[in-house]
Amino acid sequence: DAKTTQxxxxxxxxxxxxxxxxxxxxxxxxxxxxxxxxIHSQGPQYIIHGLKNNETNEMASxxxxxxxxxxxxxxxxxxxxxxxVYYCIVRPLQGAQKLVFGQGTRLTINP
Amino acid sequence: xxxxxxxxSRDICQRGTSLTIQCQVxxxxxxxxxxxxxxxxxxxxxxxxxxxxxxxxESGFVIDKFPISRPNLTFSTLTVSNMSPEDSSxxxxxGSSGANVLTFGAGSRxxxx
Numbered sequence: 255d256a257k258t259t260q261x262x263x264x265x266x267x268x269x270x271x272x273x274x275x276x277x278x279x280x281x282x283x284x285x286x287x288x289x290x291x292x293i294h295s296q297g298p299q300y301i302i303h304g305l306k307n308n309e310t311n312e313m314a315s316x317x318x319x320x321x322x323x324x325x326x327x328x329x330x331x332x333x334x335x336x337x338x339v340y341y342c343i344v345r346p347l348q349g350a351q352k353l354v355f356g357q358g359t360r361l362t363i364n365p
Numbered sequence: 366x367x368x369x370x371x372x373x374s375r376d377i378c379q380r381g382t383s384l385t386i387q388c389q390v391x392x393x394x395x396x397x398x399x400x401x402x403x404x405x406x407x408x409x410x411x412x413x414x415x416x417x418x419x420x421x422x423e424s425g426f427v428i429d430k431f432p433i434s435r436p437n438l439t440f441s442t443l444t445v446s447n448m449s450p451e452d453s454s455x456x457x458x459x460g461s462s463g464a465n466v467l468t469f470g471a472g473s474r475x476x477x478x
Contacts, residue, residue: 286465297457297469298408300366341407351396351461355408 258342263360272329274359276342279323284346287318288353289327291338298341298355301327305347332363367392367460369470377476378448385444386473388458393438395462399431402455402472411456414441448477 259277266272278287288303302309302316304325309316315328329336341358345351368391378384388397397414412433413421420433435441445452455472 295472297369297459297471300466300468303465339407347465351465351467352398352410352413353459353467354410355400357407 258344258356260340260342260356260359262357263362265362265364266329266332268334268363268365269331272332272336272361272363274327274329274340274342274361275324276327277324278342278344281322281344282346284348285344286347287316287322287325288343288345289314289316290341290343290353290355291336292341292358293335293338301340332361334363334365337361337363366466366468367394367462369458369460369468371456371458371470371473373473374471375474375476377478379478380449382448383444383446384448384475385442386456386458386475388441388443388460388470390439390460392462394460395438396467397435397441397458397460398467399433399441399443400457400459400469402457404453408457411443414443445475448475450477453477 286303289301290298292298301313304316318325339358339360343353370389372387399411400408402408410423411426414433414435416435432444453476455474457472458470459467461467
């Protein structure tokens with residue numbers, strides 16, 4: 255599986271957009287970019303995934319660069335409840351569906 | 366997406382004993398996985414629970430220590446055998462129905478004294 259690189263921690267003010275970067279320079283053509291988050295004492299929660307086009311849902315937006323070597327997760331209006339560890343994971347669409355977690359980014363939303 | 370329930374949510378166990386964690390899914394899932402999360406760390410995949418056959422273990426994990434059962438498409442168990450304090454972790458079950466989204470349970474927090 256391709257590996258990802260994320261900053262270990264980030265801070266963001268409540269109400270502002272939180273932009274979380276992820277590098278995945280060795281991503282293969284059949285691998286998707288997934289984002290999960292883990293709020294303290296809970297299991298990981300799916301946020302969004304994409305292949306090459308930008309994606310948006312009710313939780314976040316995912317911007318993938320044209321060369322697919324990096325991506326950014328955007329939380330448009332961060333709230334205190336968005337404080338969590340955010341994991342960027344690359345995973346093939348077919349075959350083994352397991353997720354291999356890196357260390358993630360600890361995002362702290364400040365009032 | 367599927368809803369996953371785990372039991373127990375937490376337990377405190379004595380060294381040398383074994384504990385079985387149950388994972389129940391509210392719908393049939395094709396894939397089920399077990400993860401471990403040690404204190405302050407990320408999640409590490411233990412194994413893929415295969416329905417009707419032996420689980421597929423990741424490097425560093427063995428069946429004798431972490432026997433897994435999956436009798437059907439909605440249920441799996443993970444046993445942590447002959448526990449030591451180093452086994453104190455959160456154990457998480459996850460499942461996928463093939464819709465590209467893996468759902469996780471809330472985890473079972475195990476403390477070994």
